Amino acid sequence: MSENNGSHHIVSPGIYLTIILTLMALTGLTVAAAFVDLGRFNIVVALVIATTKATLVVLFFMHAKYSPRRTQLVIIAGIFWLAILLFMTMSDYISRIDYRGVRSPLTQVSSRELHQLS
Amino acid sequence: MHRTGELYGQFKTLEQQKDSANLGMWIFLVTEVMFFGGIMLAYAVNRHVYFAAFAMGSNTLSLKLGGTNTIVLLASSFTMAMAVWSAQVGKKQLIPLFLLLTILLGFVFFGIKYVEYAQKFHHHLVPGRSFDIFYCSNNPDKCSDISAEEMEVERDLLNKTRALDPDLNAHAQLYYSAYFGMTGLHALHMIIGAGLLFWLLKNSLTGIYTPQWNTPVDTVGLYWHFVDIVWIYLFPLLYLIDRHK
Numbered sequence: 001m002s003e004n005n006g007s008h009h010i011v012s013p014g015i016y017l018t019i020i021l022t023l024m025a026l027t028g029l030t031v032a033a034a035f036v037d038l039g040r041f042n043i044v045v046a047l048v049i050a051t052t053k054a055t056l057v058v059l060f061f062m063h064a065k066y067s068p069r070r071t072q073l074v075i076i077a078g079i080f081w082l083a084i085l086l087f088m089t090m091s092d093y094i095s096r097i098d099y100r101g102v103r104s105p106l107t108q109v110s111s112r113e114l115h116q117l118s
Numbered sequence: 119m120h121r122t123g124e125l126y127g128q129f130k131t132l133e134q135q136k137d138s139a140n141l142g143m144w145i146f147l148v149t150e151v152m153f154f155g156g157i158m159l160a161y162a163v164n165r166h167v168y169f170a171a172f173a174m175g176s177n178t179l180s181l182k183l184g185g186t187n188t189i190v191l192l193a194s195s196f197t198m199a200m201a202v203w204s205a206q207v208g209k210k211q212l213i214p215l216f217l218l219l220t221i222l223l224g225f226v227f228f229g230i231k232y233v234e235y236a237q238k239f240h241h242h243l244v245p246g247r248s249f250d251i252f253y254c255s256n257n258p259d260k261c262s263d264i265s266a267e268e269m270e271v272e273r274d275l276l277n278k279t280r281a282l283d284p285d286l287n288a289h290a291q292l293y294y295s296a297y298f299g300m301t302g303l304h305a306l307h308m309i310i311g312a313g314l315l316f317w318l319l320k321n322s323l324t325g326i327y328t329p330q331w332n333t334p335v336d337t338v339g340l341y342w343h344f345v346d347i348v349w350i351y352l353f354p355l356l357y358l359i360d361r362h363k
Contacts, residue, residue, distance in 0.1 A: 010207060011203065012203075013200060013203060016200060016203070020193070020196040023195075024192060027188050027189060027353075030353075030358065031181070031185060034361040035362050036362060037362040042358075050350050050354050053350045061199045061339075062339075062344075067140065068137050071137070071144055081151075081152065082151055082155045085156070093167070
């Protein structure tokens, strides 16, 4: 993490091998998890596993763990911006009720029922 | 462009010069995150609204082919990381070997992707005028690669899904548009990556990449790993929707 100290950290093949085996195991796990009915949490589990895999690739294969802080900041800023895009837009869509007559799967109340409530 | 790693005037050390090149690649990759992010968002909104049709579409994909491709691509990231390592420790004869392995695994991925795409064309699952999610269930003799047992499961799922979503064909087409759009752009990135790998391979044979200067191997490696990360997300998002049914 220290900058310009004159020696780049070299990740050993042993670590790469551990990472690739973990990635393969996580791939098996995500397939297995998809066959279990977890309701709306299936996608949560799938995304948590995918993000774990992506983090391992970024930290070790892409050496982000050993990169200067300035590079790490760029990476985190990119992920943060993506999070704004996804969270802000999806929180809008998920909180709506229906679209062109198709009921949103996450909403249990119909628009008429909601109208009666108000 | 510096080719042999001499120090440019604006940098104090070679270390700083290398970190700058690396940072430049990362900034490009962050723009790529936003590029794929926008497409993922379009996917997420449509999946949320037309979940039943998306689940139906996902269940028509081959998990065997998609899963194999995931393993192949992960393995290619490993060989790429090993190519960078070979350059860093000065094992010059290993660099082209690992680059070649990475290219080969990339081509295995293309081969499997070709089989998948061809199958979708065959099954009338390509968005457009002839798109028909019911094609195989109505013409089982024309989809001989689907076993009778699998066909029964598919027909059952189609009936259940149609009950939930009367406009299933149109919405399944949205799923397949997302599928071809996302995997197509991913494949385009891989084609560019394969081109860069050939260029590295050619240069590595002359032995110019050394522990002191291996920036091109390092930065192309970052790009290749990024393409791998995109697939890490595409696989569960496209192949694993509602598989438990």
